[in-house]
Amino acid sequence: MDHHEPTAVEITTVPVPGAGAEDVLLGPDGRVWTGTADGAVIVITPDGRRSERVVETGGRPLGLEWLPDGRLLVCDARRGLLAVDVDGDLGIDELVTHVDGARLVFTNNAAVAADGTVWFSDSSRRWGIDEWKSDLVDHTRSGRLLRRDVDGSVETVLDGLAFANGVALLADESAVLVAECALGRIRRVGLDDGRPAAGHVVGDEGSAAAPPAEQVFVDGLPGYPDNISRGSDGLVWSAIASPPDPVLGLLQRGPQRVRDLALRLPDALKPSPRRTVRVTAHDDSGVLVHDLSADATDWHMATGVREQDGRVWLGSLVEPALAWIDVPG
Numbered sequence: 091m092d093h094h095e096p097t098a099v100e101i102t103t104v105p106v107p108g109a110g111a112e113d114v115l116l117g118p119d120g121r122v123w124t125g126t127a128d129g130a131v132i133v134i135t136p137d138g139r140r141s142e143r144v145v146e147t148g149g150r151p152l153g154l155e156w157l158p159d160g161r162l163l164v165c166d167a168r169r170g171l172l173a174v175d176v177d178g179d180l181g182i183d184e185l186v187t188h189v190d191g192a193r194l195v196f197t198n199n200a201a202v203a204a205d206g207t208v209w210f211s212d213s214s215r216r217w218g219i220d221e222w223k224s225d226l227v228d229h230t231r232s233g234r235l236l237r238r239d240v241d242g243s244v245e246t247v248l249d250g251l252a253f254a255n256g257v258a259l260l261a262d263e264s265a266v267l268v269a270e271c272a273l274g275r276i277r278r279v280g281l282d283d284g285r286p287a288a289g290h291v292v293g294d295e296g297s298a299a300a301p302p303a304e305q306v307f308v309d310g311l312p313g314y315p316d317n318i319s320r321g322s323d324g325l326v327w328s329a330i331a332s333p334p335d336p337v338l339g340l341l342q343r344g345p346q347r348v349r350d351l352a353l354r355l356p357d358a359l360k361p362s363p364r365r366t367v368r369v370t371a372h373d374d375s376g377v378l379v380h381d382l383s384a385d386a387t388d389w390h391m392a393t394g395v396r397e398q399d400g401r402v403w404l405g406s407l408v409e410p411a412l413a414w415i416d417v418p419g
Contacts, residue, residue: 094381096312097418101367101384104138104412111412113199113317113394114405115154115162124394124405124412125151125164131174134412145180147172150219153199153257153317153394158206167219170194171210171238186210189236189244196225199317201257201266207284208238209247209266211254223360225253226272227352229342235268235279237286247279247286252342256318258326260374267307267326269315272342274334276315276326278307278376308376313368317405321397323417325371325379329395329404332363365390367413369402382415389413 108126115123120136131151134141149168157163157173163185164172170187171194174180185208187194195218200210215232217225225232233254235247248254252272259266265280280287313330321327338361341349352360367390371380382402394405397417404413 096368096381096383099382099384099415099418101389101413101415103389103409104134104414105141106132106134106411107141107143108132109410110407111394111405111409112152112407113154113165114396114403114412115156116396116398116403117156122403122412123154123162125154126410131162131164131176133176138412144176145174145182147174147182152197152219153210155200155202155208157202157208158204163200163202163208165197165200165210167196167198170197171200171208185242186236186238186244189234189246196222198254199256199269201259201320203259203263203284205284206240209257209259209268210236210238211251211257211268212236213254213271222253223357223362224353226338227341227360228349229272231272233270235266235277248277251277255316256328258318258320260326261320261324262374265307265374267318269318269328271314271316271331274311274314275309276307276311276318276328276372278305280305308372308378311370312381313366314363316393316407317395319396321371321402322399323371323397325373325397327369327371327395327397327402329392330366330368330370331391331393331407333366333368335361335364337361363391367392367404367415369395369404369415371397380417382417384413384415 110127111124149166153165155163162174171185173183196213214225233251255271256269316329316331365386367384392404393407
């Protein structure tokens with residue numbers, strides 16, 4: 091992990107009518123979008139004074155993106171990959187609910203290519219959003235990076251990921267990135283004409299068909315990366331939800347029987363995020379450009395991040411508010 095001190099910045103919070111404003115997305119008109127634990131998609135005016143509950147998904151919206159046709163792409167942890175017509179009749183289309191015949195149980199984050207191809211993460215095959223701590227403790231490494239073609243077909247791009255989370259494309263779409271939350275790193279898959287490049291192998295590091303080392307985009311992050319996104323500055327921004335937890339690290343490296351015992355503990359006794367507000371930004375070659383932190387007294391656990399014109403908007407899995415910080419000049 092990095093051991094340098096982050097740059098401290100001021101934080102401003104924006105209340106949201108609902109708990110757990112997990113991701114954040116900016117619209118072309120400057121309005122700010124998020125989804126909450128009660129299943130609502132909410133839009134807020136840029137000054138934060140007015141908010142509107144636009145639609146209820148009936149699930150748990152996490153990652154949000156725009157599709158080329160203007161619809162809102164929603165990674166719903168319970169329902170799968172959805173498209174919502176927020177400018178029309180508010181109809182909800184289910185884009186992906188099953189992969190290889192099995193229902194998705196933890197759809198998390200996505201990135202959309204210019205042609206409408208959707209790259210999205212499935213955090214776990216075993217544990218859903220309500221038991222996210224259990225997947226980290228169990229260390230299932232059952233997360234995936236998936237690709238949905240414009241014709242609706244879906245393929246597994248990377249498998250065996252340790253809590254697959256945020257997804258982003260490089261500016262020139264020459265690679266797709268996925269945060270491997272449990273291991274504090276971001277993986278990289280090179281693309282050739284919008285598809286995984288030749289020589290790419292689906293599998294995890296423990297398999298005989300392990301991906302090559304160059305598929306690690308950045309390692310040693312100062313904590314657990316959640317959502318990631320490409321900013322208007324061209325950088326890849328990462329929300330660092332929590333600093334590293336030594337107990338969690340021991341459990342992940344220990345025998346399965348110890349993890350099984352830990353899973354039986356009440357949720358309050360399982361390793362939990364420490365209060366922090368931290369984000370990083372890397373250039374396309376993985377070089378650190380920004381490492382920012384803010385006071386976590388009143389707002390913490392940044393899980394969504396979106397940079398626009400020097401302002402970084404933040405979402406949180408646990409807070410009834412969004413927040414923003416400014417990038418130091």
